[in-house]
Amino acid sequence: MAVFTEVSFDEAGALLSSLDLGQLQSIKGAAGGIENTNYFVDTDQGQFVLTLFERLTFEQLPFYLYLMKHLATHGIPVPNPVADASGNILHRVKGKPAAVVNKLRGHSELAPTAAHCASVGEMLARMHLAGLDYPRRQPNLRGLNWWNDTVPLVLPQLGDSPRSLILGELAYQNHVAESAAYRSLPRGAIHADLFRDNVMFENSQLTGFFDFYFAGCDIFLFDIGICLNDWCIDLASGALDAARADVFMAAYQGVRPLTTQERSLLPSQQRAGALRFWISRLWDFHLPREAAVLTAHDPGHFERVLRERLAHPYTL
Numbered sequence: 001m002a003v004f005t006e007v008s009f010d011e012a013g014a015l016l017s018s019l020d021l022g023q024l025q026s027i028k029g030a031a032g033g034i035e036n037t038n039y040f041v042d043t044d045q046g047q048f049v050l051t052l053f054e055r056l057t058f059e060q061l062p063f064y065l066y067l068m069k070h071l072a073t074h075g076i077p078v079p080n081p082v083a084d085a086s087g088n089i090l091h092r093v094k095g096k097p098a099a100v101v102n103k104l105r106g107h108s109e110l111a112p113t114a115a116h117c118a119s120v121g122e123m124l125a126r127m128h129l130a131g132l133d134y135p136r137r138q139p140n141l142r143g144l145n146w147w148n149d150t151v152p153l154v155l156p157q158l159g160d161s162p163r164s165l166i167l168g169e170l171a172y173q174n175h176v177a178e179s180a181a182y183r184s185l186p187r188g189a190i191h192a193d194l195f196r197d198n199v200m201f202e203n204s205q206l207t208g209f210f211d212f213y214f215a216g217c218d219i220f221l222f223d224i225g226i227c228l229n230d231w232c233i234d235l236a237s238g239a240l241d242a243a244r245a246d247v248f249m250a251a252y253q254g255v256r257p258l259t260t261q262e263r264s265l266l267p268s269q270q271r272a273g274a275l276r277f278w279i280s281r282l283w284d285f286h287l288p289r290e291a292a293v294l295t296a297h298d299p300g301h302f303e304r305v306l307r308e309r310l311a312h313p314y315t316l
Helices: 008-020 061-073 116-134 143-158 160-177 218-229 242-255 260-286 300-311
Strands: 025-028 037-043 046-052 091-093 096-102 187-192 199-202 207-209 214-220
Touching: 008 025, 008 046, 008 091, 008 096, 037 214, 061 096, 061 116, 096 218, 116 187, 116 199, 116 207, 116 218, 116 242, 143 160, 143 260, 160 242, 160 300, 214 218, 218 242, 218 260, 218 300, 260 300
Parallel strands: none
Antiparallel strands: 025 037, 037 046, 046 096, 091 096, 187 214, 199 207
16 A cells, blocks of 8 residues: 555545544555555544555446455455445545545454465455356456566566566466466456455454455466465565465365366466566566655565476475
């Protein structure tokens, strides 16, 4: 989260009042992440998160907001967008699209154990199944097409070795995406950004997934690869912790077993997840937008993760 657009106490208070959420007591800008403007807002009725969308448009946002509502009504613990008196869940603040959601209980677990990984794996599978009948469709906007468009923009920032790696991996992912096995993979609504800091726990119990604003319709296996690359690795080296990965996958498959094609292509989608976030971090680091509060992530982290997935593929 970041602050690109300043919102005053009175501006936030007016929106919360219009949503019948009570009297605003405090507002605080959130400094993590890099896509949207986020504020933690407390009222006399509860704690909420106000988000102003800096890149997503009024036309794109219903997919994300109604996906969250759909999942919430299907028993998945996610933030539930608040509607106004007319039933609208997409609002306007400072001329920008905005939403208000309930703040989830608990905290992010940044040093997950096997038990945490199992909880995330099980809930991810439940989320995938719950989204199968979600009627809205929108592609993963940070998928292969975006990688192909963005890599040429970041190449001038790379030395010879990372340049060779990123071009080779991009060519490989284009080849995989053209295969019959890939086209047969189960797909639907995915989170596409389910990192440790986007999941909440309270007393070791998973209390919710949040930050769905990279979600889209894509293969479920891509979501799994992203999770394995964050929940089940040593952050310093990018090396996979096989014990945590095994527990994560066992919990996921206890709800939704993988197909034969998914099992075969699992290593490719761990590589795909690493490539996606390496590209986006390069883009955000070298071509940043101005923000009042902004924390850029280290692009080198996912270069290391990708090299580890190439050197030591994880299979079932």
